[in-house]
Amino acid sequence: QSSSASMGMLIALASQGLIPITAALPILYGENIGTCVTSLISSIGASRNARRAAIMHLTFNVLGSVIFMFILSKPIIAIVTAIDPTDAARQIANAHTLFNIINVIILLPFNKLIVKLALKLVPETKGEQDDDSKVVKYIDDRMIETPSIALANIVKETLRMGEKSKESLNAAMDGIVDKSKEKIELSFKREKLINELQKLILNYLLKLSKASLNEDSRDTVDALFNTVNDIERIGDHAENIAELAQDIADSEMSFSDVGIGELKDMYNKVVSTYTYALEAMRTSNVELACKVIKMEEQVDMMEKSCRSNHMNRLNSSSCSIESGVIYLDIISNLERVSDHAVNIAQQVIAGRIVNK
Structure with missing residues (x-):
């Protein structure tokens, strides 16, 4: 032995x-x-x-x-x-x-x-891949004795958390479009998991920061503290949208077809931006990270356009005040998601997150 x-x-x-x-x-x-x-x-x-x-x-x-x-x-x-x-x-x-x-x-x-x-x-069976009974999947305190392996695993766990945030966002928007209470509940469930993951990952990062690390690895650990918080904030915005979806379902209000179309377009752009940010982090792809920043600029323009068009609909009385307020809250939350995606991409561009 x-x-x-x-x-x-x-x-x-x-x-x-x-x-x-x-x-x-x-x-x-x-x-x-x-x-x-x-x-x-x-x-x-x-x-x-x-x-x-x-x-x-x-x-x-x-x-x-x-x-x-x-x-x-x-x-x-x-x-x-x-x-x-x-x-x-x-x-x-x-x-x-x-x-x-x-x-x-x-x-x-x-x-x-x-x-x-x-x-x-x-x-690993398919059932185990989809199982959320275990909050964390990759990190293990015993691996901290081998910092290089522990660091690779914590990056994987952070990416997994990022995917859970995307699932929450997808479910929340499905709740808006389909008025599905099942999707709304799924979004809330994912948000609880995201909050637990944040606590466990940050605690693990704190332990790992005390281990013997080279300068590059220490930069990655420091960057991951920020990235985990960005991902958690995306989960918060998904939860906000789910709460708005619940208000819509409870009050049976609706948006115009034009308004729904604009929401879908902006949402698709935001999800693509976030997906590229996670992929850039997964592959350490600086070019893809730069693309995220350009896409976020497009999201900002779409947000302004949606806001302007919606105000026109309000002025022409083709949309109620109550639904108008919720609509503006939705696009505001979507725009904030793309901002956090940019924060993730900037860490990759700065070379602080290198996934080996």
Whole structure:
């Protein structure tokens, strides 16, 4: 279970002349497999990603041991013997170092295949993908000991939160257009999940900020604090629209066909802007992030046009005052969503969020 402890015992035996290098190497390779037990045990009851990480650790060491046992064993013995002809303990220590270095060099190009194997061994069912019973999906406090993995996972969790905000916004607008109470309730349900995610992600970011991070990773953590809040604010605007949809359903008021058409056009532009912002964050695509800023300018123009056209309808008495106020609130909330999308895109443009 502990390669360090067993290596110490092996070196002690070799230093007393009780075991030669040829007999020590198979034990050395076995130790590197045995040390995977720790991660396998710690993954019991953990998230699927934690179990996949343990499987990848085991796969990596098993493959390395097979390669060294059947292909590289004689070359390794020749190298360590040439470096230190008489000291068996030093030969074993050097062999252990070479095993780990060469193993990484050989298997690193195949890391995607190892990941695919882990995904196949620990698959995710469709039902689990859609399950909201677990608030968080990717983050695990045990991963903070490996900051690079923890950072990649928190970016994924933030993107997942972003998708939940989009789902809430979609449901809220469907509630406006279709007067669907089911969609309105779905939007409220998503908003509660978004608020829980915000608290858990911010708490995790705070813990991660105290870990050993390089300068770029620390910039990403700092940027994610802002991005999580932007996503939560988008959820708030979706909730505002859902509340307006509920008012419309309760009072049985309606908008003109022209007004509904303008709302749909603006909404589609806003959702596209937000979707591109999330995709820019997911892929670290600066060009796409710049496109978000240009699209937001179009949203601003659409908001002004919708406001002006609606005031004309109010003046011509083709729309009631009550529905007019709600209409203006809707387009105001939609415009604010695009503003937060720009904030997300600007973090990508500044190079502060780099998803590796």
